[in-house]
Amino acid sequence: MRFCELTGGRGSCRAVWSRAFVVEKRLGGSLALPITDAPQQFGRASPAGLSNDWAWGKMATPAAIRRVCGTPRRGRFPRTSVYESLAVPTDELQQIVCCFGQPVAGNPTQYMMEKAFAKAGLDWRYLTLEVPPEALVDAVAGLKAMGFRGGNLTIPHKVAVIPLLSRLTPAAEMMQAVNCMLREGNDLVGENTDGKGFVQSLREVLDPAGKKVVLLGAGGAARAVGIETALAGAAQFTVVNRNIERGETLAKLIQEKTNVPTTFVPWQGDYAPPADTDVLINCTSIGLNDPSGRVPVDFAAVPQTCVAADVVFNPAETQFLKAAKARGCKTLDGLGMLVNQGAIAFKQWTGVEPDTTVMRDAVEEFLEA
Numbered sequence: 233m234r235f236c237e238l239t240g241g242r243g244s245c246r247a248v249w250s251r252a253f254v255v256e257k258r259l260g261g262s263l264a265l266p267i268t269d270a271p272q273q274f275g276r277a278s279p280a281g282l283s284n285d286w287a288w289g290k291m292a293t294p295a296a297i298r299r300v301c302g303t304p305r306r307g308r309f310p311r312t313s314v315y316e317s318l319a320v321p322t323d324e325l326q327q328i329v330c331c332f333g334q335p336v337a338g339n340p341t342q343y344m345m346e347k348a349f350a351k352a353g354l355d356w357r358y359l360t361l362e363v364p365p366e367a368l369v370d371a372v373a374g375l376k377a378m379g380f381r382g383g384n385l386t387i388p389h390k391v392a393v394i395p396l397l398s399r400l401t402p403a404a405e406m407m408q409a410v411n412c413m414l415r416e417g418n419d420l421v422g423e424n425t426d427g428k429g430f431v432q433s434l435r436e437v438l439d440p441a442g443k444k445v446v447l448l449g450a451g452g453a454a455r456a457v458g459i460e461t462a463l464a465g466a467a468q469f470t471v472v473n474r475n476i477e478r479g480e481t482l483a484k485l486i487q488e489k490t491n492v493p494t495t496f497v498p499w500q501g502d503y504a505p506p507a508d509t510d511v512l513i514n515c516t517s518i519g520l521n522d523p524s525g526r527v528p529v530d531f532a533a534v535p536q537t538c539v540a541a542d543v544v545f546n547p548a549e550t551q552f553l554k555a556a557k558a559r560g561c562k563t564l565d566g567l568g569m570l571v572n573q574g575a576i577a578f579k580q581w582t583g584v585e586p587d588t589t590v591m592r593d594a595v596e597e598f599l600e601a
């Protein structure tokens with residue numbers, strides 16, 4: 233029996249747990265964890281009697297941990313994907329991909345990807361890494377030096393990473409935003425899968441070809457969604473944004489890059505979309521981690537034939553979607569886009585088609601935890 237003492241905050245505990253599981257799996261031994269801050273972590277008054285219950289075999293599932301410790305007051309259990317990704321013993325080096333961002337704690341992508349790697353029988357790992365803006369140059373150099381197979385970029389790196397890459401795909405070039413790095417020999421190629429993921433999800437409820445689209449917001453997500461929806465054949469765009477300069481820039485970008493007629497409307501008060509709007513898309517960050525976050529739209533003016541889509545995925549059913557549903561519109565949540573953009577990256581990195589049902593289930597499980 234080996235022992236491992238966990239100290240420190242939530243994140244470090246989780247990291248130590250994960251490492252402990254890996255070590256135990258490899259050594260094939262049993263493990264007991266007398267945890268100094270177990271009461272704080274898991275809401276149990278005393279860790280007494282843990283040594284038997286925490287032996288490796290019993291400890292390996294969240295259910296076993298829950299049985300001993302109760303439901304955690306905060307934080308999550310170690311990821312089951314840790315075991316799954318090690319399910320096939322191998323002498324090969326694991327392939328690594330990652331996500332750079334700040335802040336990135338709470339991002340569900342690692343869980344989603346590692347579940348999909350496991351389902352596909354791939355011994356790959358996905359690391360979520362907190363990278364501040366001033367460290368991005370070193371982080372990208374490190375990624376190349378260590379042979380990572382690629383990576384995702386999230387706020388605030390989607391634009392800043394561009395000069396650090398060898399080249400961009402045509403879509404990323406148009407958007408001037410990159411959410412995905414692809415390894416080609418010694419080169420890193422910048423791609424953007426956000427908009428493609430959105431369009432794939434939109435097509436499940438409506439074909440954007442010939443449709444009139446209103447984009448609420450003009451940030452990175454709006455750029456990706458706008459350009460790809462235009463490339464998918466949309467007939468007309470209205471960009472609505474609070475910051476006038478950003479809104480005008482996006483309207484000009486869509487018009488110039490795709491030749492789709494695009495107008496800009498400054499966002500003042502509750503926005504009333506034109507009566508012939510086919511698709512109304514919330515591309516702002518309003519509602520992110522805030523179930524009551526209200527997007528200022530006059531829903532009485534929204535045509536009931538319109539599809540309302542949200543890029544926000546946490547919560548899946550945002551206040552914007554609830555209001556649209558109450559109006560009688562078809563709705564589309566941001567989970568589909570999240571899963572699809574991840575699935576496109578997965579395929580590009582590994583050459584293998586992922587199981588998107590596993591990915592969606594993983595994200596839902598993560599968000600419910």
Ligand SMILES: NC(=O)c1ccc[n+]([C@@H]2O[C@H](COP(=O)([O-])OP(=O)(O)OC[C@H]3O[C@@H](n4cnc5c(N)ncnc54)[C@H](OP(=O)(O)O)[C@@H]3O)[C@@H](O)[C@H]2O)c1
Nearest residue numbers: 449450451452453454474475478516517520543566569570
């Ligand atoms: N589902 C997915 O796969 C996926 C992928 C990418 C992003 N996302 C989500 O998309 C959202 C936007 O991300 P982003 O990268 O585009 O962020 P961003 O570049 O920071 O842009 C944020 C946008 O929201 C607008 N905004 C924020 N608060 C507002 C308010 N109170 N009133 C009016 N407008 C407001 C901003 O307007 P101003 O310009 O006026 O400040 C801007 O247009 C985030 O929630 C992100 O999680 C989802």
